[in-house]
Each structure stands twice: as structure tokens, then as C-alpha cells.
Amino acid sequence: MKTKNICFLVPLVLLLAIFICACGREGSGSSDSTLSVYRPVKAEYRTGGELIRAEKVSLGENADPVQGAAYAISALSADDKLDSVLPDGVEIVSAEQNGKIAKVTMNAAYRAVGGMEKTLVDYCIALTMCSIPKIDYVSIYVGSDLIESRLTAGDAVMKNTVVSSDEAGVRVYFPRLTGGLGYEYRTITVSGDSMPERLIMDELMAGPKSEQLSEALPKSTVPLSVYANGGICSISFAEGFLSDEALTDEDIQLSIYSIVNSLTGLADVDSVQILVEGREVSDIGGFDLSEPLSRKAGMSGFAVVE
């Protein structure tokens, strides 16, 4: 009996010691960052509908995240259902951060990769890099040749979000903590007395789910009516819309484009007319809302990569 207990305890104690040491190595103070490395699912496991999957990888303390990501991408997966991102012979030569862009340089073998395979490589790299906070774009080079310019995570559609002719996913936009706009998918169900525009506004008012996003509109905002006609969606708010003194011009712009981007995501809506108490307003925080607004370059949102 006694020897049995010892046999059981010794490995446990050893494991505990290793664990403590491992934790200790990661140190205290600055938190270690985790990265989502996107890898393709192996062909034999693709029957479930999933093509790529994220794997959480921790980067060491004070490591350069872009370097770390490049390293993780090149490495093999710990999960035996996931394939390697880079095909045989293809390597990441270097990776560096340029403001919001991650500049990834590949070796010459990358030029030979084409079709779906290239798309997978490109977007596994793009999604992985964009999971690093403050990276929004990825540019891919071979040598000094720019092959792919400013890939974003949002360019990749990961799955079919349409359930039925009445139920589907829509993109709802919110301000990001790292600046600009980001979007989340929400599923809405259209019925006789709720049109999609109304449902999208409801989701917008409900607020974001992700911690990387913040509320688009102050809780005091009251949408009164929504209706769409001939490509223009008109939405009327109660008096006091975005009239809080504390709001900066930038805040106001983000709020407005949260509304515009969310609603123009629908195929039938090309522009959004914002009204206050049913009337057009010419000045909200320096903004002229008398004309319908369409999407603006530089105000498109980014996908939230968890």
C-alpha cells in the first residue's frame, strides 16, 4: 500500500514542480500576450464545414508579437487535426510591424503557390497577424516585390451566415478600442412586423459583445422610426441625438458611421438619411447630416479577430 502511494505521488510532485518552473519563467509584471494562429484543417477533417481554425499560442514576455506570430505560423501545430500554414518549401523570411501594417516577406517559393492554396496561406497569415492588437493590415512581399497589398481579416468569409430566407447574419459596426470601427456578426430573423433595418438598429442599440469594441451610441439615444425606400434608409432619432457636450468630433463621426456602415451592409440599402425628430439636421458636431450618407473610404470597419 505504501509503495503504491509513493509511486502515485512522485510523478505528481514532479509535474507540479515543472509547472511552477514554467510559470515562473514567464515571469511577473507585464502580462504575456496570446496570439490566435490560424491554420487550415487537414483535408480528412474538413467534412464538418470548417476550413481554417484558430489555435491559441502564447508569446513570451516582451517578445515582438509580429516576429512571434511569424515564428508560430512557420511552426507545426500542436493539434493533429490542423495542417501547417506554409506549403513545403515556402518560408517566412522576415516580418516587421509598420504602424498598423504587418510587413511579411516570403521566400521565392511563395510565387509558385496559386489558387485556393495561395488564398489559404495569405489569409492564415492575415488573420493571425490581425489578431495582434493594433495590426489591421498585412502586406506580403517576395524580396522587395509587393505581392499582396493590405490584406485585412474582414476580407475572409469563414462560413455561410445565411440560415434561411428570413434568418441570416448581418455585420453590426461599433467603435474599436484601438481606433476606427470594427464589426461583429449578429443573427437577425426578419418577419412580417420587423424589417431588417429595424432589427439592425436594435442590435446596434444593444451594444457590442466583444471586449475590443465599445458602444456605438449613448444609452440616451432613442431611435424613433426606421424606413427604407429606393435604396435610401431613413432613420429618425429623438431630440438630443448625439448632443452631449462630452462627445468629441471623432466620437460623433464614429457613431454616425457605425449606423451608416451597419445599415448599408444590406443589399437594398445604398445610403442612410439620419433625421432628428423627422427633420434633417445640418450640424451635429460639425457634421452635415442633411444629405444621405454612404460608406466612406477610410471609415470601413475591421473584423474583430479574437
Next chain:
Amino acid sequence: MRRLPVISSIKNSVQLKFAATFLILIAALLAMLNTYPTIVSRDLVFSSKQASLQNQASVMSSALSTPDKLSGETVGEVISLLDLRNLTRVIVTDDEALILYDTNKFDPSAGRYALFSEISRALGGEVVCYSVYDGEAFSTCEAMPVVSGGNVVGAVYLYEYDSEQAKLISEIQKNLLNITLVLAIAAIVLMLIFSRALTVRITDLAKATRIVSEGDYDHKIEIKGNDELTELGREFNDLTQRLKETEELRRRFVSDASHELKTPLASIRLLSDSILGAENMDADTMRDFVNDIGDEAERLQRTTEKLLSLTRMDSMAGLDLERLELKSVVEKTLRLLAPLAVEYKIAISSDLHAGCFIYGNEDLVYRIIFNLVENAIKYNVANGKVKIKLRRKNESILLVVEDTGIGIPDEDLPHIFSRFYRVDKARSREAGGSGLGLSIVYDAVKLHNGSVSVEKRKGQGTRFVVTFPAYAAEEE
């Protein structure tokens, strides 16, 4: 009324077994009814949907198979010529999975990359098709490559959400369930009725058995229906009838026996009282009386002996059987009876074959022969004859005892083997008979697996024929 706990457990067990078997069978059938048709219809819908979507995809793929590189406009033009109203979503991509055309109104994704596993497989040349039923709707998915000049230049992706077919199947399921419930209730009700009817009859039988065993042999079961239980009821009634008759016989035997014993005892009593009561009885008279007492005592003795042997035969547990040569037994018996024959002036003759072996008990066989010959002597006429024959016939040994005596009337012939039966009471009494002699013969012959019969002789007298099974040589 004595309680019979065994009855209730039997009732539970039979009723339970019957009910359980029946219910299990019905339950199995109903389960099948509720699963099989649904599965079959669902599978039918699966194949029909996959076939139809595959068809549409083929048409689309062929239409898009142009030598020009696929672009948003060209795809749009081609697709607009097709009828895609049933499809919930249609996506067309180029060979890099860039979405060229998307019918999704909620989030049109043209210009983005479709990282779907179905599209990736289609771009690899595979035709992908699957259908899923979740109880609410059939969701069917189809992806097919677009081939031009032997190369895959793009892929089409079709998705259909159909709740109509699903509703039909739900309807079927609901209806089947309702039918199931109705059938289940009907089955349970019928089963209860039938098993109740069954157990009522069995309980009646049990009750009747109890009543009869407590002594009421007149109790009869009502004959209902025309099945095995009815048969049982009839047999039961026959059984009680036979019980009643046996009981009757027993009572009569006991009363006859006690009568036979009482009579000599009464005489003895009378005689002894007379002797004691008389004042001055002379020695000779007293001697006569005492003689008579002795005779009566002797009769009593004989009767009790015979009764004893009868009861012993009734409860014959272990009978000592051995191989017997009948000729010697008969001869021995005749020697013993010779004085009696002389007294009655009867001539005895015999025709005995040797080699008549039987498997029997010597004492009992002796008793058989003795009683038959004794009767033949006693119930004969003066200067009458008694003939004994012994011979083998096939597998049996025949012993015949015939006399030229007074004979037995026709109406008495069937009863002579009954206990205490006497044809001529007066003569029998005088001869010292007890009415048991032939019963003993009958029972003893029975114990030897033989048979005894009686018939009138042509002319006058009686013939008794005893048949024994011949002794079969033992097999080694």
C-alpha cells in the same frame, strides 16, 4: 374459508406474463411505426434534394464554363438567365475562392474570399453535397467546380433551406404519434379485458377446487365457452364426480365393515350375557353357548384377517415378488383344501401344465387360489365337481377354476368382486363367509398385473378365469 395465498401469486404471474408479452410486442410495433416511416421519408427527401441541387449546380457550372476568365459581370449575366428562386444562397467564386457573385441580401460578400471547406473541396475538383434535417427544416448544401478547358476556373456553391418538406414530415410524425396513442390505449384496454376474463375463469377454478377439497363434492364448475379452460372445467367436474363416488364407496365399506364386525360381537355379547344371567344353567347348555361364542370369535377373527389383508393390499408399498412355478403352488393349495372337499363331498380334479412361471408373491397367489377353490367347494351341490386348469397361452398364464355348483345369477355377476357383496346371504353366513373372499382375489390379481373374470358354465355352475402375465426371462 381458508385463504390460499398461492392463488394470488399464480394469478399475478400468469396475468403478468401474458400482459408483459402482449405489451412488449405492441410497444415494439408502435416504436417501429413511429421511427421507420419518418426515417424512410426523410431519406427520400435527402436524396431528392441532393439530386435536384446537383442538377442545378451542373447547369450553372456548365453555363459558366466559358473560355473567358470569370468576372462579376459575366457571372451575373449568366446567372440572371437561370431560375434560382428555390435557393436560399448562391455563391460563385473564381479559382482563388474570391467571391464573384453572391445572392445574400443581408451581407453581400462579392469581393471577399469564401473560406468554406465545401468551396475548397470543389476547387480541388470534388463535387460536394450533403443534406441535414434538424426536425425544423432540410438544409442542403452543394458545391461544384466550374471547369473550362480541363482546368478548374471557379466554383459554385448552392445552399437551400426548406421548411416545407420538413413540415410535411412533422405532420406525418404527429399523425403517427396520434395513431400510436390510440392503438396503445386500445391495446391496453383489450389486454385488460381479456386477461381479466382469463383470470376470472382461473380464479373460479381455484375457488371450486378449494370448495371441493373442503368436502363439498357436489360443487360443479359452470361450463362456459369452448376452449381449453372449458375442457379443464369439464375434467374438473368429472374428477369431483369420481371423488364423490370414491368417497361413497369408502363410506359404504366402512359401514359394511363395522356391521360385519358388530354382528359376531353382538352374538358373543348375547351369549355371554345369557350365561351370566342364567341362574342354574346346566353344564351341557353352557358348553353349547361357549362353543357358539368360540365360533363367533372365530368368524370375527377370519373377518378381521381378511380386512387386514385387504387394507394391506390397498397400501401395498413393497411387494416381495419372485419367480413362481404355479403348478406347485396350486398343488400345495389343493392339498390343504382336500379335507374341506371331503367334508362337502366334492370331487376335485386338476389339469396342470408345468412351466407356467409368473413373477409374483407366493402368499398372495396362494390366497387367490385358495379363495377361488374354497368358494367352488362351498357353493356346490352334493357330489359336485370342481376342476382346476392351469396352462400357458401366448404371453399369459391362465388359471381356470370351475364348479358344478349353484351358480351366480346374472344380475349379481358384475358385483361379486365388490367388498362384502354376498349373493345368498343366508348360505354364505352359514358357510362362514364374510363377503370379502372375491374382493381379496380381485385386488391380489390386480397387484400381479393380471385380470380375473367370471362366467356361467354351460349347464350349471360357475367358471373363474385368472390371467397372469407370463414371467419374461430377464435380459442380461
